[in-house]
Amino acid sequence: MLQPFELSLAEMGELASIIPAADPEVKLQYRTIPDFDNKSRRSIIPVCEPALTGNELKYVQQAVETNWISSAGSFIRDFEERFAAACGTKYGIACANGTVAMHLAMATLGLEPGDEVIIPTFTMIATANAVTYCGAKPVLVDAEPAYWQMDLNQVEAKITPRTKAIVPVHIYGHPTDMDPLMELARRHGIVVIEDAAEAHGAEYKGRRTGGLGDAAGFSFYGNKIITTGEGGMVTTNNRDLARLAWNLRDHAFSHERHFWHKFVGFNYRMTNLQAAIGLAQVEQLDTFVAARRQHAHEYSRRLQDIPGIRTPAEAPWAKNVYWMYGVLVDEGEYGLNRDQLRKVLADNGIETRTFFIPMHCQPVYWQQYKGERYPVAEDLCRRGFYLPSASSLTIDEIEYITDVIRSACVQLR
Numbered sequence: 001m002l003q004p005f006e007l008s009l010a011e012m013g014e015l016a017s018i019i020p021a022a023d024p025e026v027k028l029q030y031r032t033i034p035d036f037d038n039k040s041r042r043s044i045i046p047v048c049e050p051a052l053t054g055n056e057l058k059y060v061q062q063a064v065e066t067n068w069i070s071s072a073g074s075f076i077r078d079f080e081e082r083f084a085a086a087c088g089t090k091y092g093i094a095c096a097n098g099t100v101a102m103h104l105a106m107a108t109l110g111l112e113p114g115d116e117v118i119i120p121t122f123t124m125i126a127t128a129n130a131v132t133y134c135g136a137k138p139v140l141v142d143a144e145p146a147y148w149q150m151d152l153n154q155v156e157a158k159i160t161p162r163t164k165a166i167v168p169v170h171i172y173g174h175p176t177d178m179d180p181l182m183e184l185a186r187r188h189g190i191v192v193i194e195d196a197a198e199a200h201g202a203e204y205k206g207r208r209t210g211g212l213g214d215a216a217g218f219s220f221y222g223n224k225i226i227t228t229g230e231g232g233m234v235t236t237n238n239r240d241l242a243r244l245a246w247n248l249r250d251h252a253f254s255h256e257r258h259f260w261h262k263f264v265g266f267n268y269r270m271t272n273l274q275a276a277i278g279l280a281q282v283e284q285l286d287t288f289v290a291a292r293r294q295h296a297h298e299y300s301r302r303l304q305d306i307p308g309i310r311t312p313a314e315a316p317w318a319k320n321v322y323w324m325y326g327v328l329v330d331e332g333e334y335g336l337n338r339d340q341l342r343k344v345l346a347d348n349g350i351e352t353r354t355f356f357i358p359m360h361c362q363p364v365y366w367q368q369y370k371g372e373r374y375p376v377a378e379d380l381c382r383r384g385f386y387l388p389s390a391s392s393l394t395i396d397e398i399e400y401i402t403d404v405i406r407s408a409c410v411q412l413r
């Protein structure tokens with residue numbers, strides 16, 4: 001049977017200053033739930049939750065009433081078209097989740113064993129795993145400290161004759177600086193696949209993420225800006241790529257004969273029920289993005305003068321959609337370290353999440369990257385965490401959360 005990768009005590013020791021403490025238990029508090037019956041009940045402020053505030057129920061009911069609940073049905077195409085339009089791309093290929101969206105894009109572009117794919121080490125593990133599923137090797141670069149995106153200055157040095165693709169990840173909803181990356185990739189004849197799982201509606205120089213490279217993958221997991229519960233989408237402007245991706249998504253059935261297969265395809269299909277929710281969600285994308293940007297503004301306004309709390313920055317060329325509102329804690333200035341502050345927040349009913357643990361620190365990839373160090377990603381992992389970031393968050397909740405952060409350090413002084 002498959003055995004887990006475990007690190008030795010010495011290896012864990014190397015990581016001791018980087019990997020976060022276990023998640024603190026979030027204590028229930030009395031909280032008003034505005035959308036329900038406006039009563040106070042014991043609850044927590046979750047780090048994220050879906051906002052099913054539009055036509056979700058109506059469209060799901062239509063899917064049920066018309067008996068189209070599997071992966072054929074008109075909501076799939078409607079959702080694909082509407083989401084692709086929201087990204088400014090020609091095509092959208094809906095699939096089962098964001099991880100397989102990334103894998104489908106990579107498989108369609110022909111990634112295979114022996115290929116190398118450059119990715120940021122500071123990402124969620126699905127980016128690296130999608131490359132691994134192709135039998136290709138993820139090659140890592142560090143994050144840059146200003147916006148926490150892939151450090152473009154390190155990419156060119158990592159290009160070899162085996163490099164087939166570069167995968168910028170728009171971390172936490174802030175776009176990567178795509179123009180220099182695309183110029184570099186074009187010069188070397190390398191494809192670019194955006195991992196836009198976290199960046200629905202984000203913009204780079206006025207253009208939406210999802211259409212900035214050769215293809216992109218999005219996630220619609222329950223904590224994403226728009227959700228289908230589980231779900232994902234490949235977006236692209238390339239017609240041939242879209243056609244092949246649609247085909248590979250569905251076992252690569254041939255057009256001339258049904259049970260006739262010229263590729264090893266996948267069952268990465270989305271159901272019509274999920275797409276019904278997705279269509280209702282994408283109708284609200286601009287509203288959700290506006291809410292998140294307003295929440296980020298309110299958070300930053302209240303936090304920026306607290307010594308030792310660094311709020312997220314937005315590049316001049318970026319429209320950040322703040323999938324998650326992340327902050328960095330400087331223990332020397334603030335008085336508590338990140339994990340201590342998380343504990344205070346948890347005691348006050350506020351759920352938070354630590355930043356990603358970089359790929360080179362993961363037990364499963366440890367041997368592959370032994371000896372490689374990426375100091376910016378490690379520092380982000382050591383000091384970063386994100387605050388409740390749902391579109392449905394209220395200004396009162398932001399005030400409460402920021403008051404807890406302010407008083408936690410004042411009490412200590």
Ligand SMILES: Cc1ncc(COP(=O)(O)O)c(C=O)c1O
Pocket residue numbers: 097098099100102123124126127169195197198218219220221231232
């Ligand atoms: C950057 C990134 N890529 C890929 C994924 C995978 O998406 P999913 O969970 O829908 O498979 C995620 C999920 O959170 C992500 O954050």
